[in-house]
Amino acid sequence: DVKVTQSSRYLVKRTGEKVFLECVQDMDHENMFWYRQDPGLGLRLIYFSYDVKMKEKGDIPEGYSVSREKKERFSLILESASTNQTSMYLCASRITARGNFRIKNNEQFFGPGTRLTVL
């Protein structure tokens, strides 16, 4: 079974703190993603990574950065947490998108989520 894990289920931080959210997958997937989910706004893509050492901005990257030093691990960093970053953070992974055959079969798998509260 594919397994995507996230370092914390619940996290409470103070404004201005540097926050690290960790995601690990055990399926040797090339692609990894960070989303945030807010009521009424749905899932929004923050950053994604095609492969190790690679990263691309998603739709709402402001206030965030990422790190992908190893294939199985994708970290989301809040450089200086703010109250508007209070949200549910979801990590996902899938097989590489390269090639028509692979992408048609590339099911996306999600972690359990981290509920972050910034006070």
Place this chain on the structure above:
Amino acid sequence: KQEVTQIPAALSVPEGENLVLNCSFTDSAIYNLQWFRQDPGKGLTSLLLIQSSQREQTSGRLNASLDKSSGRSTLYIAASQPGDSATYLCAVINTGGFKTIFGAGTRLFVKA
């Protein structure tokens, strides 16, 4: 720009009823469509993935269909149970694209 719409936003049914959840997308040029389930406060669980060349996929009491030409997919749940209560999301990847575009979800409540 691809848009994914799910109607209704919420649905309440009695236990045992067969039901259909709808998903529509504006651009028919998709690689695949995936259905997810999300329980409150949890991550998304993959239910079914339909490739662009397929018409349907089945898993247990779930059956998902895809009609690319009309930009529609349905998720059929047979003999619904209270444990099926959750939010169901559909998502597509465009041909030549990389990102996944999600619908807002249908919140299902199955009454015992």
